Amino acid sequence: MQIRLTVNGEERVVETTATTRLLDLLRTDLKLTGTKEGCGKGECGACTVLLNGQLVASCLLLAPQADRAEIITIEGIGSAEGLDPIQESYLEAGAVQCGFCTPGMILASKKLLEENPRPTVEEIRRGLSGNLCRCTGYHKIIAAVRLSAQKMADKGEGKDE
Amino acid sequence: MKKRGRGIATIMFGFGYGEGFPDHSIAAIEIKEQGPILVKTAAADVGQGVLTVLTQIAAEVLRVAPDRIVLSAGDTALTKNAGSTSATRQTYFTGSAVQKAAEGVLALLYHYGSLALHCNHPELVVKDGRVYRYDRPDHFMSYQELARLAHEKGELLQAEASFFPRTDAPDPETGQGERVYVAYTFMTQIAEVEVDTATGLVEVLRFDTALDLGKALNPQAVEGQIEGGTVMGMGMALMEEQVIKAGITLNPDLTGYLIPTALDCPPFYSRLVENKDAAGPFGAKGIGEPVTIGATPALANAIYAAIGIRFFELPITPDKIIKALRQEQGTNG
Numbered sequence: 001m002q003i004r005l006t007v008n009g010e011e012r013v014v015e016t017t018a019t020t021r022l023l024d025l026l027r028t029d030l031k032l033t034g035t036k037e038g039c040g041k042g043e044c045g046a047c048t049v050l051l052n053g054q055l056v057a058s059c060l061l062l063a064p065q066a067d068r069a070e071i072i073t074i075e076g077i078g079s080a081e082g083l084d085p086i087q088e089s090y091l092e093a094g095a096v097q098c099g100f101c102t103p104g105m106i107l108a109s110k111k112l113l114e115e116n117p118r119p120t121v122e123e124i125r126r127g128l129s130g131n132l133c134r135c136t137g138y139h140k141i142i143a144a145v146r147l148s149a150q151k152m153a154d155k156g157e158g159k160d161e
Numbered sequence: 162m163k164k165r166g167r168g169i170a171t172i173m174f175g176f177g178y179g180e181g182f183p184d185h186s187i188a189a190i191e192i193k194e195q196g197p198i199l200v201k202t203a204a205a206d207v208g209q210g211v212l213t214v215l216t217q218i219a220a221e222v223l224r225v226a227p228d229r230i231v232l233s234a235g236d237t238a239l240t241k242n243a244g245s246t247s248a249t250r251q252t253y254f255t256g257s258a259v260q261k262a263a264e265g266v267l268a269l270l271y272h273y274g275s276l277a278l279h280c281n282h283p284e285l286v287v288k289d290g291r292v293y294r295y296d297r298p299d300h301f302m303s304y305q306e307l308a309r310l311a312h313e314k315g316e317l318l319q320a321e322a323s324f325f326p327r328t329d330a331p332d333p334e335t336g337q338g339e340r341v342y343v344a345y346t347f348m349t350q351i352a353e354v355e356v357d358t359a360t361g362l363v364e365v366l367r368f369d370t371a372l373d374l375g376k377a378l379n380p381q382a383v384e385g386q387i388e389g390g391t392v393m394g395m396g397m398a399l400m401e402e403q404v405i406k407a408g409i410t411l412n413p414d415l416t417g418y419l420i421p422t423a424l425d426c427p428p429f430y431s432r433l434v435e436n437k438d439a440a441g442p443f444g445a446k447g448i449g450e451p452v453t454i455g456a457t458p459a460l461a462n463a464i465y466a467a468i469g470i471r472f473f474e475l476p477i478t479p480d481k482i483i484k485a486l487r488q489e490q491g492t493n494g
Contacts, residue, residue, distance in 0.1 A: 043415035094381040097389065098208025128423040132415065135208035137388025138426040140381075 003067040007032070008076030016063040023047045023058040025066070026073060034074035034103050038132070045131030048104035049073050055111050055130070074103035077110065085151040086110055086144070093144035097135040104131045109145045118149055162358045165366075168462025170455040171349040175342025176249035176447040181330035184250065187241035188258035189321035190219060190266045194309045197231045198223060200262075203243040204255040205235060208389070209449055210382040211251040215259045217378055218442050222263035223270075224288045225304075241321075249447035252378065253343065256442035257324035265320025273307040273318065326440070344439030346446045347373040350391070350455040353427075354463040358486055361479030363399055363464060365427040372452065373434040376444035380433060387452045388429045394456025396421050402476050 004013050007030060014029055026032045026049070035058060038046030042057040049058045050072040078084030083091070086109050096102050105128060112119060112127035119127065124145045125138075133141060178184035189201040200219050206212040212234055220227040233239045243255045271282040274292035278285065284294050293301035302310075308318040331338040353366040370387050377383045400419040404411040412418045437444030457475065465471050470485045 039415055041414060094385050097210065097385055098206075100208075125423045125426075132420060132422060133389075134393075134420065135389040136385055137390075137392040137429065138421075138423045139388045139429045140385055142423065 001064065003064055005066050005068065006070045008072060014063070018062065018064055020063040021059055022049070022051075022056075022061040022063050022066050022071075025063040026058060026071070032073050032075050036100055036103060038100070043132070044101075045104045045108065046101055048107045048131065050107055050111065053111075055108060072107070074106060077106060084110075085155065086113070086148040089144040089147035089151060090141070093140045093147055095136060095140040095144035101131055101133040105133065105141055109148060112145065113149055113152060117152060119145070121146070163355050164358060164467040165353065165355050166463045166465065166467025167351055167353045168459045168464070168466055169349065169351050170457075170459035170462065172347070172451060172455050174249065174346045174348075174451040174454065175344070176346060176450070177254060177326075177328070177343045178244075178248050178250070179328045179342035180338075181328055183325075184244060184248075184254065184328070185323055185325035186243045186251075186254040186258040187321065187323045188215075188243065188255060188262045189241070189319060190223075190259070190262045191317065191319035192266060192270075192304050192308045193318075194305050194312065196305075197229050198225065198266075198304070200230055200232045200259060201236075201240045202232060202234055202255055202259060203237065203240040204251050205243075205246040207246055209246070209251070209386055210379060211246070211255065213382060214252055214256060214378045214445075218256055218259050219263045221443075222260055222267055223304075224267075225290050229290060249346070249449040249451065251447075251449075252445055253439075253441040253447045254324050256378070256445060257440075258322050260442045261322030261324060262320045265322055266318065269311070269318055269320060270304060270307060273310050274302065277302050277307060277310055344375075344441065344446050346375075346448055346451045347434075348448075348451050348455050350459045352456065352459040352463040354460065354467055356464060356467040356482065358468065361482035361486070363460075363477065363479075363482070365395060365399075365425070365460070367427045368429050368456070368459075370429065370431045370452070370455075371434055372431065372448060373436050373446075374448050375437050375439050375441055375446040376435050377433045378443060378445050383433055383448060384429070384431050386448055387431050388426075390449065390452030391429065391456045392421050392426055393453045395425070395460060397475055398457040398460040398477060399425075400476050400478065402478070 002015055016025055026035050036046040038044035040059050042060040047058040048055055051069050078087050086106050090096055108128055108131050124142050191199045204211050212232055216227050216230045219230050270287050274285050275282045278294055280294055286293050290304050291301040311318045326343050329338040329340050331341050349371045351369040355364045368391050439446050
């Protein structure tokens with residue numbers, strides 16, 4: 001079967017099957033390997049992507065469920081030349097260790113900051129609680145989100161002037 | 162009722178395989194006619210940051226910016242044994258091998274530089290990817306040009322080095338030995354908790370760490386390792402429990418086997434004590450395992466300080482706390 005979806009702003013038409021997971025469509029068919037498979041059962045958040053603006057575990061969705069949807073993966077956030085302020089903040093805060101949780105963490109951070117541009121530490125903890133990390137201890141990830149909020153606020157203020 | 166308590170744990174940790182095992186690491190560094198400086202190592206980075214630290218060590222010795230270095234990590238066609246990423250050994254062992262290899266390459270830069278510039282090596286400046294005579298800074302040769310000179314002679318601008326320190330097996334009778342491990346890392350941690358006596362939930366409020374690591378090669382990465390390791394120890398203390406029945410793991414997933422999330426983790430305050438007492442690269446010691454070990458006893462002590470009950474079985478889960486509190490009430494009442 002054929003589905004049509006927008007991935008990172010680009011319209012894609014993909015031949016798939018009724019039992020293909022969205023995660024495999026992204027990683028195998030579209031070669032977008034930034035999205036990671038952790039547990040494969042919706043517990044760890046490594047495969048997080050944005051589907052029509054909502055955080056979803058792409059391992060729990062079937063590809064046909066993404067028909068006509070708009071998907072943002074980590075590849076759609078910033079670029080090697082121009083990092084997103086969230087990515088910049090993760091680097092500066094030392095929030096990346098092995099990096100396996102990072103794509104999902106960054107998408108969860110993005111969603112959190114879209115809904116709540118100045119979150120408290122407690123709100124950041126809650127916003128990231130669906131994404132597990134086994135090597136950082138979360139402290140620097142939380143610091144990175146706070147730094148992102150600051151950077152985005154500074155940028156916003158710059159625009160107003 | 163919510164009760165607060167603080168607990169402390171102090172450890173010392175001998176790292177590397179020690180005990181006379183042939184623990185060692187081999188690294189090589191090559192400067193080619195083009196492109197960045199290549200560090201060849203089999204050291205595996207699983208998030209602890211050894212590749213960052215190796216890059217820093219090579220850059221420091223070879224007097225270039227870290228972005229001039231690339232690593233061929235994990236490429237078994239190019240690399241020799243670096244030993245395992247375990248036993249808290251990579252910074253110390255592979256870091257030392259990379260440092261020695263970089264010193265070998267530095268010596269070659271002086272060697273070929275003195276041939277090319279017709280002078281003795283003390284007259285040379287080797288810095289920022291260039292070699293020149295003190296009195297003629299404009300007349301320089303790049304490291305890459307010296308690699309070409311070496312190639313014209315049929316040689317490589319490459320050095321390989323091994324780090325192979327001796328350790329002794331401890332006496333089977335006394336457990337003593339002259340040098341059982343290459344060095345020891347010391348750490349003290351204080352955990353502060355709040356125990357809810359109605360639910361048995363333990364909230365970890367903060368963790369303070371003082372870590373004697375010789376020298377922090379990358380302080381931010383050290384903090385990251387302290388925090389990550391402590392959270393693993395916290396998981397062991399409070400929630401992580403593999404349930405096995407008749408050889409089958411009953412909770413082989415992250416819903417049944419809980420690990421700490423962002424909601425469970427406290428703020429961290431870490432102090433790095435730089436007491437150079439070992440022969441690691443620039444005085445650095447290993448920290449990987451030490452930082453996972455102290456958290457569990459510190460938390461058990463903090464829970465004891467909060468509710469006056471000792472637990473001798475991990476993890477100290479809410480149901481165990483409730484059960485113990487009820488038992489105690491029964492005894493007292």
